[in-house]
Amino acid sequence: MKLKNKKIDLKDFFKEREEVLQSWKTGSDFELDLEEAVKYLKGVPSYKNFAFVLNKAKEHGETLIQPRAGVPELGEHIKLLQYLEKSGADFLPSTIDSYTRQNRYIEAEKGLDESVVKHRALLNGFPAVNHGVKSCKQVLESVNVPIEARHGTPDARLLSEIIHASGWTSNEGGGISYNIPYAKSIPLEVSIRNWQYCDRLVGYYEEQGIKINREPFGPLTGTLVPPCISNTVMIIEALLAAEQGVKNITVGYGMGGNLIQDVAAVNTLYYQTKEYLDKYGYKDMEISTVFHQWMGGFPADEAEAMALISYSSTVAALSKATKLITKSPHESMGIPTMEANGLGVKASKFIVKMLKDQKITRSADLDDEMELIRREVDCLMDAVYKVGEGDLAVGTVRAFEQGLLDIPFAPSQYNAGKIFPARDNDGRIRILEFGSLAMSQDIKDFHYEKIKARADSENRKISFQLTVDDVYSVSKGALIGRPL
Numbered sequence: 001m002k003l004k005n006k007k008i009d010l011k012d013f014f015k016e017r018e019e020v021l022q023s024w025k026t027g028s029d030f031e032l033d034l035e036e037a038v039k040y041l042k043g044v045p046s047y048k049n050f051a052f053v054l055n056k057a058k059e060h061g062e063t064l065i066q067p068r069a070g071v072p073e074l075g076e077h078i079k080l081l082q083y084l085e086k087s088g089a090d091f092l093p094s095t096i097d098s099y100t101r102q103n104r105y106i107e108a109e110k111g112l113d114e115s116v117v118k119h120r121a122l123l124n125g126f127p128a129v130n131h132g133v134k135s136c137k138q139v140l141e142s143v144n145v146p147i148e149a150r151h152g153t154p155d156a157r158l159l160s161e162i163i164h165a166s167g168w169t170s171n172e173g174g175g176i177s178y179n180i181p182y183a184k185s186i187p188l189e190v191s192i193r194n195w196q197y198c199d200r201l202v203g204y205y206e207e208q209g210i211k212i213n214r215e216p217f218g219p220l221t222g223t224l225v226p227p228c229i230s231n232t233v234m235i236i237e238a239l240l241a242a243e244q245g246v247k248n249i250t251v252g253y254g255m256g257g258n259l260i261q262d263v264a265a266v267n268t269l270y271y272q273t274k275e276y277l278d279k280y281g282y283k284d285m286e287i288s289t290v291f292h293q294w295m296g297g298f299p300a301d302e303a304e305a306m307a308l309i310s311y312s313s314t315v316a317a318l319s320k321a322t323k324l325i326t327k328s329p330h331e332s333m334g335i336p337t338m339e340a341n342g343l344g345v346k347a348s349k350f351i352v353k354m355l356k357d358q359k360i361t362r363s364a365d366l367d368d369e370m371e372l373i374r375r376e377v378d379c380l381m382d383a384v385y386k387v388g389e390g391d392l393a394v395g396t397v398r399a400f401e402q403g404l405l406d407i408p409f410a411p412s413q414y415n416a417g418k419i420f421p422a423r424d425n426d427g428r429i430r431i432l433e434f435g436s437l438a439m440s441q442d443i444k445d446f447h448y449e450k451i452k453a454r455a456d457s458e459n460r461k462i463s464f465q466l467t468v469d470d471v472y473s474v475s476k477g478a479l480i481g482r483p484l
């Protein structure tokens, strides 16, 4: 099918839906009949509707807390979510396992069965497709806050059908953000088209009067991603979703580490997402932002990990992001215990409450950083529309093919991987090697100057070593990877 950024015709959607529901046995559950699903979704109380709770938080200038969490067994997963709700989570996830993310439902089934027999988690998340709608409804009915599916799935069509029919009113991901950082060999035109389907399903529910939130995955590879790149991907995915009828969108940003740059990035992300949605005719959009606590390497020491979680929460609160995705003191080891996950929620909530009525004073420095990000994003967006001859979906595929868009440290063969970031003397993420990134010369010169100043202050030449040192520095307790 020829990719284009156009709302999928309902007739074509229903036809494709038949195939999607046949891709695993739980797809034929009666509860997936759309009338059934609409009826159930209309019965979800507003305090468990993700879009409703987000809109309210935005109105009151609140930053709400959400962890990641998912274990294979239904009973254990419910216990985990109830514990995290008690720890103060305003939203709950269900983090989906890696087999499900690759549509490998046979292995997910085996892992789930073995987990039940051995009463041990043998999957790294909750296999929602294998559980099916009935069990996913049980998860929702066991908690008192909204639930979102969090995963990393290039083809999330069946997963999205099942979680929404189960009353989970938010879904994370997108055709770029759940492909390039997660998969090696999925063509972008495939993942973008799959996510147009997921967004069209949300558009269908919106047409029935049901609000559903969509959250593109902001951090991408979570390693020194320049704000202009993640913001551009967010704006593209917001535009693609809006074309399919999505109305409630949370655009995301992964903490970079420098306070001013992070606050600038979140605020510019919000304003430019709104600006581009307005510009392309999507007027009645409800936009919010989500800040992800540090996504790079974590210190092993639990006190240092908690300090990093608290610092991340401070930045999130000062950026006035609508939502904050938390980490735990077990981050450096892997999936946290329930208790450790709860500690991350509690500490984050405490900091956010302490900063509720405080804000960063506007300054020339903050304004300059916001203006820089705005100009960088405009350069990239202009290039995408140009190379796509006006079509955003086509432009995105071609921009990645030509390296005009390029995400650092991504595994995908469809990503050029020629761009290298490094921090400047304040620890702000700059671009050391631009590859073919579509950026104006004056901006390139600015980045060079900033990195040169840092290299000079460290008495060393500009080289890829700066990038390498910065990849590891935070886990070693410093923002900038200075020579010893």
Ligand SMILES: CC[C@H]1O[C@@H](n2cnc3c(N)ncnc32)[C@H](O)[C@@H]1O
Pocket (backbone or CB within 6 Å): 068, 069, 070, 071, 095, 124, 125, 126, 327, 331, 334, 335, 336
């Ligand atoms: C995007 C990567 C993040 O997701 C986290 N993560 C992945 N799977 C789970 C999981 N099953 N429970 C809690 N956190 C999880 C992981 O610790 C990392 O912080």
